Amino acid sequence: MATAATPLNVPEGRKARGRLQLLLILLVVLGPMVLATCMYKLGFWVPDGRSYHGVMIGNGQSRADIGIDGHDERWQLLVSAPQGCAEDCQQLVYLARQIQIGLGRDASRASHALAAAQPLAPGYQAQLGREYPQLQRYPLDSGRYNQQVSEPGAQLWIVDPHGNLVLRYDAKVKGKQVLDDLRHLLKLSNIG
Known part of the structure; x- marks a missing residue:
């Protein structure tokens, strides 16, 4: 009971x-x-400090939003040239390739590209074909680009594998700073 x-x-x-x-x-x-x-x-x-060197793009902008139509499944070092690829643009293209090489074993996780609004000079076009065989090239819609980007001149962008803009640098950037930022992103990322 x-x-x-x-x-x-x-x-x-x-x-x-x-x-x-x-x-x-x-x-x-x-x-x-x-x-x-x-x-x-x-x-x-x-904290007021930051660990990156460029300008962070935290508003969800993509390549397409600034007038660049292209796609890559890897992290990308993208050079944009809204007024043609002059000396500063050419220096950034060279820098982007050197940064990708500097990644060492992670170099396959990144690519480098050039988006130009105007046709390239024939001599530079030939040089790119010889010396930069892996360089991807995209057309740049300068109207959309100028609406979204207030900085004049060539820019270097870090783009994630989904096409989102992450960081932006001007033509005076030092390669070590970009390399450090990209290594940090690759270390934290499981994509690309």
């Missing part, structure tokens, strides 16, 4: 200790989430 369960008589001291333990557990679990949300919304305790 089953007996009816009787309520436990727990002393008041143990109840208080149990409540305190429950509050501590909730504080440990929910506290970091509440703190992180407050830090994000209110902007306090956010």
Whole structure:
């Protein structure tokens, strides 16, 4: 025959200790989430430093948004030349190839490309064919490009395998800085 369960008589001291333990557990679990949300919304305790050297493109822009139609399944070092490929553009094309080579064992995870709004000079076109056989070339819609990009002149972009723009550099960038940024992205990324 089953007996009816009787309520436990727990002393008041143990109840208080149990409540305190429950509050501590909730504080440990929910506290970091509440703190992180407050830090994000209110902007306090956010570090001022950054670990990248270029201009971060954090608005979800893609190659197509700036007038470049092309696709690659790898990370890409993309040189854009809205006014033709002059000396600064040519230097960035060379730099993009050197950065890809500098990746070493990860070189197969990246490619280099040139998007030009105007036809290239015949001499430079021939040089690209000889010296840069893996360079991908895309047309550049200068109207869309000028609407989206306020910086004049040739630019070097890091593009992820989905075609999203990640970082942008001007023509004065040092190759070591771009190489460091791209290595860091490849280390953190499982794609491409």
